Amino acid sequence: RGGSCNVDEIRLIPHCNGTHTECVGHISDRHIAIREVLQEALIPATLLTVTPRPAAEVRDQYLPTPEAGDMLLIRSDLESALAGVEADFLAALVVRTLPNHPTKVSRDYLSASPPYFSLDAMRFLLELGVQHLLVDIPSLDRMFDEGRLSAHRIFWEVAEGTHQINPATASRRTITEMIYVPDALPDGTYLLNIQIPDFALDAAPSRVWLYGLKKP
Template sequence: GGAVNFFNVSFNPHAHGTHTETAGHITKERHSINSNFKNPYTKSVLLTVTPIQGVVTFDDFLVQWERASSKHWLDQTESVILRTEQHEGSLLREYSNTDWPFLASEIGSFLRSSGIDHLIIDQPSVDQEEDGGALACHRSFWGPTPLESLHRTITELAHIPI
């Protein structure tokens, strides 16, 4: 080929669409998802949860979890997909400054202690848009020693059809 015009494009998937994070998202050092996320094929369960005043509470989550458990849907499950409120047009929705629904931090620690390695949600974050940097659900899912949880992932802004 001959000489052509081209441009470098910078893209931050965290701010522009579906993205998957490891505990490296909150650690001081960088940790590549490619080095830590080894099995993209896992048994998953889909739970539909309803935010109350913008929060998916632990009690409401637990109702759905126990319902799935009673049907043995959680046997050997490694991934939990949480559908909160997938509205029509959500694929084109601008989420900035909307204070989207978020998860109570207890949900993250419960999933970790239950052996769940992958959390998938249809919102821009498992945490509140503005939380002063607490990232409570992220931190509770990856635990007090996040370097031991580099294999665990959180996928946010996933499109989960009804």
């Protein structure tokens, strides 16, 4: 009492409030913490830029059914962008969407439905063995999706409607949402560092670094 110093109080919901990294604990009834899942310091990664497509004009699927005006990140675009990428650099995938306006860092995403991943696209990333997925949108899934989190479930290999997940055998994959990748950074391969506080939560605020590689 009466101390001459500042003592700040922090109240935080990591999801949908800036860059954050989450684990399968996000959809589990049993406690699984991001600090226990994210262990790597430097991860081989690929940065790619894709343009979302009108859901009404593509064959890719999503549950629930997309609404008029929805935009999807689709499998064929990811296949084209990743053709020829070395498997070692698919441990992490950093997805930059177009248009890439700087207002992404402070945008009110509730005013319009942002793009999201088709289920076909998510199955493709699973086939590639991607372990860490980083995106510049608020969620892999549609903002209002009836609570299904269909894309998350595919990535974490959790059946629809299931919340009973064994921490000992649970997926070690992570999802980082609401990043921003400046245009000055070209598509290509990098080393990725995801920094998080040591929170025993399903998700934590994160800071993402991409380190360029030089050929000898």
